[in-house]
Amino acid sequence: MVRDFQSVIGSEARRQILQVEGRLPHVLVACVGGGSNSMGLFHPFYKDRSVRMIGVEPAGRGLRSGRHAASLARGSLGVFHGSKSILLQDKDGQVLGTHSISAGLDYPGVGPEHAYYKATGRAKYVTATDAQALDGFKWLCRLEGIIPALEPSHAIAYLKTLARSLKPKDIVIVCLSGRGDKDMPILEKALK
Amino acid sequence: MNRIDQTFARLKRSRRKALIGYLTAGFPTKAGFAHLVCALEKAGLDLFEIGVPFSDPVGDGMTIQRSSQKALANGVTLEWVLRAVSALRPQIKAPIILMSYANPLAAMGLQRFFARAKAAGVDGVIIPDLIPEEGKPFDQLAAKNGIALIYLAAPTTTRKRLKRIARATRGFLYAVSLTGVTGARKTVAAGVPGFLSQIRRFTSKPVAVGFGISTPSQVQSVRKRVDGVIVGSALIDQLEKSVQRAGVFVASLQKALNPQGVRHAS
Structure with missing residues (x-):
């Protein structure tokens, strides 16, 4: 249901990129907490096999620190909030506490469709730490004058890595799922 | 015959509610x-629903969230619960029903869990986040x-x-009296009588009502429409004060549920 409502993102992106560029994008990049905005972007491109999809999970203070919310990177199969999917849990099936600098990604589970995309290889999932997200945030502010929320700042952060494998004419769509005004108190502390 | 079926049948014969x-x-x-x-069986409980604490009890209100957190902090695991039931089984006559969210059971492995539950003497299992559409492996x-x-x-x-x-x-059908989470409420929701008679049209199995039932007068108001009443949060509230208070509370509910008196524990 969430996917269906959010898919307005991907449907519009697909129509607009075809209008403007006359071709499909090479890569889609979006942040993944519970996975709503990313699945909204990805799903309408599901059948476009040439389009690569990359979900960026929050690695918080690092995957090894245990202070993160990267469910697909570090989780296992379980039942949580009404779905069978991948989640961060201990050996007794208790759901683990999470951390991310962005409140919107701070969630121990992930929508089951992402678990499916990962299992089938349709999408690739990577992570970005709090520090990398802050870098991504600053980068977009300076280059484009756009203040992204800390959630999509994770997706932007991954662009630095991704760009090395792209050609200049390749098209990348990044989902800017929210604006950063709401994050100013956090940013003020973090960037001091 | 399962101990739960036996209990409801025995109570029915003596025109009592569970x-x-x-x-x-x-x-x-x-x-x-x-x-x-053991103390609460003596005080008047006919069946026990024993909750396996879970980090994210989505069906529960503040009281049971708190008791679950405390139990987890005490180091309670599914493993511990099964051992506790195993030790309890010979000490009480009442059926023991485990209430657990699906994930701790899945983490143990369903096959292993049900085999171990049987060995421990568990009579029933309630999984509040299991829908019947996904129930087949559990049912089997x-x-x-x-x-x-x-x-x-x-x-x-x-x-x-x-249907x-x-x-x-x-065992029985668990009728949730309200749309919301567990927790004591002042009154029984207005639609409950209609809901309970609707359920009766679909089953001849025993029906027990729970969620929000917290006072003797609420018990009185629903008793005629059901075979049993489930009290959770209100009992935990009393337990937070003392075991003795919980015992007095259970006795008052038993009296409201079966005003004709005389209860035989077996």
């Missing part, structure tokens, strides 16, 4: 839990091990699903 009490396993303490269960393993898998129906359950739930449930 008082089902929910306790969070290992709450308030692990060491005192067995004693607590429960049946194989002689354990009743009890399903819940809510006032918002459609007739079609109610399915009535067919799937074993």
Whole structure:
């Protein structure tokens, strides 16, 4: 249901990129907490096999620190909030506490469709730490004058890595799922 | 015949209703839990619903969230609960029903869980976040091990699903009295009588009502429409004060539920 409502993102992106560029994008990049905005972007491109999809999970203070919310990177199969999917849990099936600098990604589970995309290889999932997200945030502010929320700042952060494998004419769509005004108190502390 | 079926049949013969009490396993303490269960059976509980604490109890209100957190902090695991039930089984006559969210069971492995539950003497299992559409593997393993898998129906359950739930449930049908989470309420929701008679049209299995039932007068107001009443949060509230208070409370509910008096514990 969430996917269906959010898919307005991907449907519009697909129509607009075809209008403007006359071709499909090479890569889609979006942040993944519970996975709503990313699945909204990805799903309408599901059948476009040439389009690569990359979900960026929050690695918080690092995957090894245990202070993160990267469910697909570090989780296992379980039942949580009404779905069978991948989640961060201990050996007794208790759901683990999470951390991310962005409140919107701070969630121990992930929508089951992402678990499916990962299992089938349709999408690739990577992570970005709090520090990398802050870098991504600053980068977009300076280059484009756009203040992204800390959630999509994770997706932007991954662009630095991704760009090395792209050609200049390749098209990348990044989902800017929210604006950063709401994050100013956090940013003020973090960037001091 | 499962101990739950036997209990409802025996109570029915003496025209009594079942008082089902929910306790969070290992709450308030692990060491005192067995004693607590024995004391509350004496005080008037006919069946026990023992909650396996879970980090994210989505069906529960503040009281049971708190008792679950405390139990987890006490180090209660599913493993511990099964051992506790195993030790309790010879000490009480009442059926023991485990209440657990699906994930701790899945983490242990369903096959292993049901086999171990049987060995421990568990009579029934309630999984509040299991829907009948996904229930098949649970149903089969429960049946194989002689354990009743009890399903819940809510006032918002459609007739079609109610039919399915009535067919799937074993032991009794758990009627959720309200749309919301567990927790004491001042009154019984207005639609409850209609909801309970609707359920009766779909099943001849025993029906027990729970969620929000917290006072003797509420018990009185629903007793004629059901075979049993489930009290959870209100009992935990009393337990937070003392075991003795909980015992007095259970006795007052038993009296309201079966005003004709005289209860034989076996």
